[in-house]
Amino acid sequence: MGGRGDINVLVIGSDRIPSYKIGIEQPLRHLQKSGVCRFDVRPDDDVHLSRLAAADIVIFFRTVQSEAYKCLELAREMGKKTVYVIDDHFMAMSPASDMGRYYHEPNKRKTYVKFLKNAHIVKVASGFFAKHLETHFSLNKVVNFPGSVDFSLISGLEKDRKHADKIVIGYEGGRKQAAFDPVIQALSGIIQTYGDKIRIEFFGYVPEELAGKRQVSFKEHDADYASFLKRLFRSKWDIGLAPLEHSLLHDCKTNNKFREYAACRIPGIYSTAPAYEDWVKHKENGLLASGTAEDWYEAMVELIEQPELRQKIVENGERTARENFSVEVCADRWRTQIFMSE
Template identity: 25%
Template sequence: MKILFLTPYPAGEAPSQRFRFEQYFPALQERGIAYTERSFLDLATWRILYKPGHQAAKIWGIVKGFGRRVKHMLEVPGHDYVFIHREITPIGPPIFEWVVAKLLGKKIIYDFDDAIWMALTSKHNQMAAVVKWHSKVASICRWSYKVSCGNDFLCDYARQFNPRVVLNPTTIDTVNLHNRTNPQTSEKVVLGWTGTHSNMVYLASLLPVLRRLEEKYDFTFRVISNQDPQLDLKSFDYVPWQKATEIADLVQFNAGVMPLEEKISPLSLGKCGFKALQYMSLGIPAVASPVGVNTKIVTNNVDGFLCETEDDWYQALARLIEDAELRRRLGANAQRTVRERYSVLSNTENFIRLFSAADAGLPQVATNSAAVPATAHQ
């Protein structure tokens, strides 16, 4: 068997790719399954993509990406499956996906871990909103052999267009990567958040809570990200995200926060809880909003806390600051939750079955017409 992975970003660079499928590549090799990974963006464009300026280089990188995709189409016939993460091209209609499914007759495994069909973009990407063509997600779902989704909300959307939908959670490699434990012995407690700049909007709801905590406790609120949010807090500390040190930096958290608000963005329901999983895998209690998949990942007062109101957040974080034994107990339970339900080891067979015809849990799909369905441009 041969699988062609068509990805947005260079191999080993983007968290969504690393934690949804790239970390299963050794399992494919062990089973004698050959694979090839091809990205839309080259490494040079990826490195400047989220930096201000460089507009000419970014545009040229996109143009080159389309040229790369034309070459990649020549590789498709030599593979049994084509695994598409999010989309083959970041802008425009799903022409390449149609070519793969209809002209070349290949089985598509379509994978996504966000509500990418929603026409919402951050203020950093206003230009992209015009040409994203969000409605293509529905078409790609229809043309796919199977659809792999990161949570139930995403699965429910995909099932409108294709009955062969697999819940494939974002998982943690507890053997080779997230394999440390915070002993919870530090004298000064570190509360932390990690994520990209586009999700920093959710931190605003925590600022009043953190300021209240600062009046009573001496602690550090640390943000690990690709941009400095420059929060107006005396407890604030910023650590630039680096792939080489991400685990060593994360394991210094004594508790990790994951605030979400559906009223800020409906995209919250599509989140796959990865922040919480990262914290929990390292023995760090997760304190999260009860939104979307968070309510399935975190069990309140067992392996973390689910907090809805400002007072909920204050009480939970205050308890964790004060009580090291509570942090250890919740952290140990959190690691068990990840190992049993959200680890690479626990999900490997589920992932491998994506590339199997003998999956009794999924219905068969009728052969589609080769005509290109109309797709609204959003």
């Protein structure tokens, strides 16, 4: 591998997945602008041998395709550094789900394990996931750091003026029924206690039990990362919710909600799950809540009743996000822990 600016990186996988943008594209684009590397993205089934031969580092992103694995074997034969990047533990997915059925196909399961065993580096975004892979697959080459937040997208934006007479509680994300069950009970109690002093906004998913209540509103998920982040920053949310169920699959997840809420200056309440326990300091840069409705209710009441605590969490959360999740910090981790590692 050459010196500064000579690192040629090939990414194999889909560039349409949101975690590609925040985990790979943003930091690599920063390194490219800084003159550290050049990178290109190719789908699993469209990798020319000449492109593979020209690369110094070949990154395989979330793929379990046998065609992609053949590229890994070729890349290793050519002396290239190979990196397998995953942000989900595919074998922990339920075989009953559509996605789980896909990843539990015998050939795809075998290919997944071969990628884990034979890539030079396995890159994940969760400390728990890293330890699980090291323990259960006997890997000694797992690199762990979270994705990035592009602060340039929200730099200079003004937050919408908050309601003087209302507290706004928000959630952004997909359907997580098991995780939401205690939260739905807690929110129902909050509505009973505070009535029209509360507004609850859902982006992407609204529980059926709460849909239609006069305090509750819903907006569709915004698939464009830039406009999503801007909308989240501009929101009037006083409290952001981040429930996560306890299962091996979810314990291996990364801290997306904490990164986003903290960067957008939203005080968050997070499940006591590995994804958040590694980063959230209770009552400092967020609140942690267990899996009970009572715990979620009490955490919401605490933030509703204590504006000074909300402000403290806003300041500390943003500081944590800028120190740990900026594109510049993420890019430097790629450079030092992956590009320059032996």
